[in-house]
Amino acid sequence: MTLGNRLRERREKLGKTQLDAARGLGISNVQLSRYESDDRKPxxxxxxxxxxxxxxxxxxxLGRTDNAAIDAVRAPREYPAFEEFISNPEHGVFFKxxxxxxxxxxxxxxxxxxxxMEKEKGRKPGDPQN
Structure with a gap:
């Protein structure tokens, strides 16, 4: 399996469109497409x-292993909502x-x-902040 195939596979496994992933990665959709089609090497x-x-x-x-799991040394990725939040340019500036x-x-x-997020839970637009 090529690098491009593996990139596409991981993106699809996370349920991301090419456009979503490109935004999250800070690259254009065209660039991501070129990586996924092996026309460009990162x-x-x-x-x-x-x-x-x-x-x-x-x-x-890179195809050095067929195990896609992050090794035990690295922290588990339990914060997909956080990562999506910081990927938004309006929010991400705070966590740049x-x-x-x-x-x-x-x-x-x-x-x-x-x-x-816990402090904001249940708060509706227009409600005063605590």
């Missing part, structure tokens, strides 16, 4: 972004350093986001 930074976004390893994407942050900092940021 540089190391882009490969790492793919692995992070698709919740897998670079080894899996998340993708490049050390794992401890990422965990802090995810806990902070959960705190905010």
């Amino acid at each position: 540089d190391p930074d882009m490969l790492a972004r793919f692995a992070e976004y698709y919740r897998t390893t670079t080894d899996y994407l 350093d998340y993708l490049n942050a050390p794992e401890e900092r990422k965990e802090e940021m995810r806990r902070f986001w959960e705190f905010i």
